[in-house]
Amino acid sequence: MLYTPTMTTLQTKITFKCKKCKTKGSAVLSETDHPYNTDTYVHDVTDGFRVANPLYPSADVFCTKCGRKVL
Numbered sequence: 001m002l003y004t005p006t007m008t009t010l011q012t013k014i015t016f017k018c019k020k021c022k023t024k025g026s027a028v029l030s031e032t033d034h035p036y037n038t039d040t041y042v043h044d045v046t047d048g049f050r051v052a053n054p055l056y057p058s059a060d061v062f063c064t065k066c067g068r069k070v071l
Helices: none
Strands: 008-017 024-032 040-043 049-053 060-063
Touching: 024 049
Parallel strands: none
Antiparallel strands: 008 024, 024 040, 049 060
16 A cells, blocks of 8 residues: 555654764655544655655654665
């Protein structure tokens, strides 16, 4: 299932910092609004970061400057 803005109910913003190059960033976590599926997804990461796997808590967010995993 892909993230769809109309299916979300709860959104939380998280912040993080790359331990290697000290780049700071943030992302939004959204929980889907579906009776049989309440998955949480990571999206809207700040510039300088990329999401490889958006399903939280196993999400993979990487720093694009040094390639280190930050989340």
